[in-house]
Amino acid sequence: MAKILVVDDDPVTRNLVRAILSQEGHDLTLCASAPEAIGILYVERFDLVLTDIIMPEHDGFEVIQAARTLRPDMPVVILSAIDDKVPAQLTAAAFAKLGVTRVISKPVNPTLLASEVVAALVTG
Template sequence: MAKILVVDDDPVTRNLIRAILTRDEHDVTLCAGAVEAIEALSFQPFDLLLTDIIMPQHDGFEVIQAARNLRPEMPVMILSAIDGKVPQDLTAAAFARLGVSRVIAKPINPSLLASEVLAAIVAG
């Protein structure tokens, strides 16, 4: 069981992710935005950060930066509805520079999310 911080401004997506991850007995903390997530990161240790990138006011890059400052070893996964026109290898390279271990495309495939989360946790 891992302690996972999930950050997404869409309540439907947050609840879907919680349902998928709690089914695998993970302890899931949900945040609706970057400010709330950064506060949670400041007070609690997490085994994994799963964050959306495009959110109102503050984006997921700010959450990732805070996570890197507070817990540099924590794996980070991105949720993204990246446009299909952007080459996947280019996107992966850009995210790798941020220390992102995996990118999960939206709409979310539940079995893919579960397996990618497990892989990220095992890889540390």
């Protein structure tokens, strides 16, 4: 069981992630915005951050930066709708430079989400 911070402005996605990862036995904290998540990162310790990138006003890159500042070794997984115009390899390479452990595309595939979270926790 891992303590996971989930950040996504879409309530449907948050609830779906909660259903999937809670069933796997993880302890989840759900946030609807980057500022909310960053505030929580400063007071709680997490094993993994799962964040959307595109959110209103503040984006997931701010969450990643805060996570990297506070715990450089903590796995960060992006859950985002990757634009079809951007090659997946290019996106993955750019995210890797930010210290992102995994990238999962929306819409959420429950089996893939569960396995990618486990892989990120194991490999760091």
